[in-house]
Amino acid sequence: MRGPNHQLPYYFVPHPSRHPLAAALSLLLMMGSLATWINGDGWAKYTFFAGLFSLFWVVYHWFGDAIHESETGHYGKRVDLSFRWSMSWFIFSEVMFFLGFFGALFYARLFALPDLGSLSGRLLWPDFTAVWPNTGPADLITHFGSMSPWPLPTINTALLLSSGVTLTVAHHALRANHRRKTAIWLAATVGLGVIFLFCQGFEYFHAYHELNLKLTSGAYGSTFFLLTGFHGFHVMLGATMLSVVLYRVIRGDFTPEKHFGFEGAAWYWHFVDVVWLGLYIVVYWL
Structure with missing residues (x-):
């Protein structure tokens, strides 16, 4: 739905995305591995860094999509406020x-x-x-x-x-x-x-x-x-x-x-x- 000036959408609704699920799974792996690592399991440090790398990968693509949407004029004042x-x-x-x-x-x-x-x-x-x-x-x-x-x-x-x-x-x-x-x-x-x-x-x-x-x-x-x-x-x-x-x-x-x-x-x-x-x-x- 566009506003009266027909330049920016009244409120932008993004397409369905895999990023929230991928970020949640990365955080689960990272924090679960961290708790296990602290309790003395040496193997957990590898899964912790795997989860950390996965989280950064997800954030990189997620934020990249948001930046692209902003630079292509999809965001108005209401999105900025949100x-x-x-x-x-x-x-x-x-x-x-x-x-x-x-x-x-x-x-x-x-x-x-x-x-x-x-x-x-x-x-x-x-x-x-x-x-x-x-x-x-x-x-x-x-x-x-x-x-x-x-x-x-x-x-x-x-x-x-x-x-x-x-x-x-x-x-x-x-x-x-x-x-x-x-x-x-x-x-x-x-x-x-x-x-x-x-x-x-x-x-x-x-x-x-x-x-x-x-x-x-x-x-x-x-x-x-x-x-x-x-x-x-x-x-x-x-x-x-x-x-x-x-x-x-x-x-x-x-x-x-x-x-x-x-x-x-x-x-x-x-x-x-x-x-x-x-x-x-x-x-x-x-």
Whole structure:
């Protein structure tokens, strides 16, 4: 159904697509394999990466179809509005995802640990001290060192905060139709994200080999690696999204008035920045 101006459809309804089913199966394979891999089955790492590659393949073709539909004039204001609401709800779901892990950390520190250190707990484990981090009441966990906010986490914080600034500059440049300036500042944002990932990888190497801190190091180790690891995965996704946007900026896809592809990726990146600030304070300082 077309609107009064007969230029754009009132609302675009795409053809039936295999992409949603393929994405769901890829996610099922990837996350099921990840859970199995964490529990010690070595073969699961191969199926995890197979699922990850499959997911990226699906997303590549799915987003490619959406970009083609946008560039060929199928999307009007109502579709643009639906994309904005969809991205908003997606980011909200990501907020709830991280709140679950933050909630587990707070429960372990504010409820479980003091309860184990109470009078009834001391009757069972007289030598237990309710301090964080902890090796557990029965001292079954190999001793490990805790992570310090200096220097890598603080450097990573500076990197992500700087990337938020460079992305904002790129957005203003796009709205002013300065395409070259947009591409330069957007490339700087992607570069800062990549540096962040390399620093986090070095931090994990330090944790494993020098602090003996692993995913199996009690509540501290599991919450640390799940929070920082999933955040790093989101940084990788955000950098991938911004790389695609950078390619489209260079190709000339966006205009100062119509560039939600850029804005959606920017929203996601700023969300990743905010999550890191909370993580930096709660995990490394408190």
